């Protein structure tokens with residue numbers, strides 16, 4: 338039987354300004370993972386969906402999901418992609434919409450009530466919408482952060498310098514008491530200096546967000562971890578990490 342989160346405060350409120358704080362229950366490893374095959378606070382080489390299916394229901398405070406989708410590459414239709422440029426990127430496994438929806442449904446299941454999903458998207462998904470990914474979940478969009486990478490990329494018209502982090506929250510939706518740092522700006526500039534993965538995300542931003550939505554010892558997950566930037570962030574602030582990638586670098 339699934340291990341559902343036990344809510345410590347009794348009263349429910351859907352008001353985002355509610356003063357009610359529901360502390361994340363403290364889970365032991367054995368109550369989070371259904372198997373001891375998956376290592377906590379370490380790298381796991383496996384499929385992200387399989388990892389998610391091995392996590393109990395309602396035990397994780399936050400999830401970072403950085404899907405490997407074609408998005409901007411299909412839109413821009415670069416003829417020489419994979420030949421003379423973007424070789425590293427085009428060798429990574431690409432995800433279909435159907436796969437992304439399966440991941441999102443599992444993430445929704447494992448999050449605690451009022452837990453957060455941080456979803457990295459490109460500008461085309463931002464403009465054309467991702468709502469169909471969340472149709473069968475208790476997740477809704479609560480905020481957006483623009484990451485200014487501090488370096489210029491490609492583009493036929495403007496040249497890309499930013500990526501977007503969509504912030505979703507599982508029901509009940511509330512900010513007060515659940516999101517504890519109100520000084521994070523919605524445009525974040527951070528240059529990656531020690532790049533080991535083509536899609537590596539900024540550790541400073543991810544650390545600030547984890548700290549804002551969780552307490553020491555809480556579980557944070559990343560089912561497509563790449564360079565394991567989220568693991569590094571968790572180590573800095575004493576959160577437990579569960580994550581994997583198809584390939585370990």
Ligand SMILES: C[S@@+](CC[C@H](N)C(=O)[O-])C[C@H]1O[C@@H](n2cnc3c(N)ncnc32)[C@H](O)[C@@H]1O
Nearest residue numbers: 384385403536537538561562563564566582583
């Ligand atoms: C956009 S990158 C993630 C980068 C990461 N956020 C970082 O900071 O380094 C996506 C990663 O998903 C991995 N991936 C693709 N399909 C996967 C799957 N089914 N399960 C686990 N990882 C997968 C790819 O190997 C790639 O490393």
